[in-house]
Amino acid sequence: MKINKAIYYLLGASMLATITSCNDFLDTEPITEQSVSIDNPIKTAADAENRMNTIYTAFGNEYWQLDYFFNGDAQTEISYAGADNVQNFQQDEYRIVATNPNVERDWKYLYGFINDCNMILNYVDQVSDPSLTSSRKDQMKAEAAIFRALYYFHAVQLWGDIPLVTKAVIGVNANNFDEVYSQVYPARKTVQEAYDLIISDLEGAIANAPSGTEKYRANKNFAYGLLAKVYASKPNPDWTKVKQNASNISGVSLLPVYDQLFDGTHEANAESIFEADGNAGTVWAWGPSMFYGTDWKKFNVPSNDLVKAFNDAGDTQRLNSSVKFSTVSWSDKYWTSSSYPFMYKMRKTDGTQNFYILRYADILLLQAEAAVRTADYSGAAGFINQVRTRAGLAPVTITSETDGMQKVLQERKLELAFEGHRWFDLKRTGTAIAILSQQKDGNGIALPYAANINQNRLLWPIPQGQRDNNQNLTQNSGY
Template sequence: MKINKAIYYLFGASILMTSISCNDFLDTEPITEDAVSIENPLNTKDDADKRMNAIYTAFGNEYWQLDYFFNGDAQTEVSYAGADNVQNFQQDEYRILSTNPNIERDWKYLYGFINNSNMILNYVDEIKDPALTSARKAEMKSEAAIFRALYYFHAVQLWGEVPLITKAVIGVNADNFDEVYNQVYPARKSVQEVYELIISDLENAIANAPAENEKYRANKNLAYGLLAKAYATKPNPDWAKVKQYASNISGVSLLPIYDQLFDGNHEANAESIFEADGNAGTVWAWGASMFYGTDWKKFNVPTNDLVKTFNDEGDTQRLNATVKFSAVSWSDKYWTDNSHYPFMYKMRKTDGTQNFYILRYADIILLQAEAAVKMGDFTGAAAYINQVRARVGLTPISISSETDGMQKVLKERKLELAFEGHRWFDLKRTGTTISILSQQKDETGNVLPYASNINQNRLLWPIPQGRRDNNQNLTQNPGY
């Protein structure tokens, strides 16, 4: 059976471009009226190594260097948008449009990352090159599965229902036409289905994943940590599973001095579970200059609320490691004293060598505290929180109820993890986004004008209009 030439017009070149991005679907030119050749895109060990390298060097692109930190904190009471980008102001003030280019590019980035993972998962086993051993193939597939789970975890938290692309489409013929169509023009899947894939990928990856001490690779501890987070975040959380997988993490411990986490002298440290490697040149960490420096107004300006939370707690160690005050030449409606202007300080090396954490142990300890609270173990939950507080010289806390416990977990996560991309997702997971963010205040204690914009619909981003224009099977989220 021969497929109509017009169909290949739509599929041809876009199919072949999927090694770059599986979302450039309609940027097409006809290449033949016959079927597009389907050949394994990975033929040698070098091909596989290059594809794996592409997965890791992705941590040097705009999603990880800028957007991840902005999405996680500027949408919360931890930071203002900063800088002068009107698209970022939409995010900060809960008035995102479906045409916002930041939303479009993050969708494209995430599905491009997923496509790279799919290339390994789909095709590495077919490589006949004897230089690529079976053991290394299995390890590569584990790393790719962990990364695919990571990126779907980001996507489902940002957009809710999203397409599940599990095949890197490289060609089309009569036999695979239906499969290719569904991969190139996918419909959204339920949140439950997305979490099922995330959990399956992670659980299947553990056996052959790199060892726990491989801090710059998708290792067993990262898989365990993401499983704990997924089980805490999915619909109807399973707190026993959270506890189980968090407890499986091994070979890590808190650093004795909090500032050592960010001073640039303790890469791949005992607390790190997985980090992006800027110091050895795996990625060029240009993003630090987006957040720190007095040459222009930076992104993620610390809020008055965050600084007040540190000061009220007497938490000088974490304040000094998290926020840096300097004199600046510009004016700001949120910080009127430009002789004492705050910057996000955890990304402080602006020479391109800044490492940054994707997951570290303190995050997991506080997730264990959350699970303990939800399971009614208030004494155990307080003990977890107090481990983190003891490092920075703060007095122990106790917990009297679930409500009290969740408030203390959230406050501790705010103090411990500010500017590491977690706050928006923490608030969403705990169902506190609207109650907390609708009460954001300025330096005089007045509620910020845009705080009233936050509502249930704004907890999910819009599906990018450009994606919907290219794919009629994509529905829109409510309120957009």
């Protein structure tokens, strides 16, 4: 098998432009020191800035515009798959197979994004252009490290044990052949090793990351927030570290009105920690049209369960900001055509929609979770009630860990619906099987596919196409 082909299957097509004609030197002749000239692919300050732009324009990619939100919500009780794509139904109904094209493409996307980060981390220090200052290099590496950590955090939650690729392969010679092979044909590393790399990347990036006021950059607050979520999600969570990193976030506060978060006139607001910028043209935000509009049946159709949960809680503010009912030309087994729901948080369909990767309410509820796990029930209620007060709801009290976790999860469900968090919240808290196996339709009848959820289905299969091209990749149990 040619290494250049394996690179494509492992890391995705976005990497190919950076690889020096591998088929010219890997197929027939022995590799010698003279076989290949490996030059730094980043030669000037402009090259480096273009590489950084590539990292940020990834938020216009299909992964961020569609798959991230689908993966986080359609696999849970807050939305149905919607649309008519059979591969999406597999996700929604916990019957994914290893050849599912969504799984394959998300693997390629994530490792392609990681490769873009590695290009900066591996090569920017070698740029001799005097206009690229050492402080700017340090900031670039900090931003790239934060993003690499973000993408590995997504990958480890989706697949469990994963390859950890830290080198952007641009060529091969006798000296680096073994390293190239290990990066192109990597074996999976343990979940713990993945979290160790994620934490190292984030903690190492904080000193040189942009200020938290730069909402569209991988900033210090974002690094602290990710660290808090990582320490809560890793094996044997460290709740002291969760609290510490969450409390390091500064200069943010809840917006006074919930709908201001999504009305399109409050971008880069006080509650935002990091958001993707569609308004200024950094990305073309085509994603909202995948979720909102009456021209065709959209993805992530709000579930009967979610609407009932809002109504049962008297939570009209967040219901009206999260779900929009309209008359459509179709109906299904869940909703009638005269009152069909759409997710409404991303409602601008002109390409200028911003969307949050992390906002302060998420962190407040994570702090509540950490407080519950450490038996600070009064403190936990205080964090939850900050979020509830903004929504016009009465305060809660917490009496035990079980009571507290139920209230944390319920609040996260209502506050963060359709922001891509629910699947990972349920997995992190160990409640996914118990909650998702009990899903019901609008008539209170059990959804037949809810019985499919089991421990194996909490992880995706390693894509079969990747395993076909890399014999070092093992498969997850149950696939």
